[in-house]
Amino acid sequence: MCLGIPAQIVRIDDAERMLATAEVGGVRRQVNIMCIVDEQHAPEACVGDWVLLHVGFALSRIDAAEAAETLRMLGELGEVQAELDAMGQSR
Numbered sequence: 001m002c003l004g005i006p007a008q009i010v011r012i013d014d015a016e017r018m019l020a021t022a023e024v025g026g027v028r029r030q031v032n033i034m035c036i037v038d039e040q041h042a043p044e045a046c047v048g049d050w051v052l053l054h055v056g057f058a059l060s061r062i063d064a065a066e067a068a069e070t071l072r073m074l075g076e077l078g079e080v081q082a083e084l085d086a087m088g089q090s091r
Contacts, residue, residue: 004052006067006071008050
């Protein structure tokens, strides 16, 4: 199963090598934007884009509403996992 994490492209680090910096939850990472760049969407146009990240690659562009909803659901999953962990420790 592949899990894509929503992140926002905040700067282009190296347009020729298709490298940018993406941020999610205050954490910034360098990512490859090769999959979201094409003739109509140059690397420089990616700043501000919301993307789905997986293993260091921006796989696709998504809109801000989809990013927010996905982050909300991931947060809920984390809360559920924390609750299950706490239940397991109380045995």
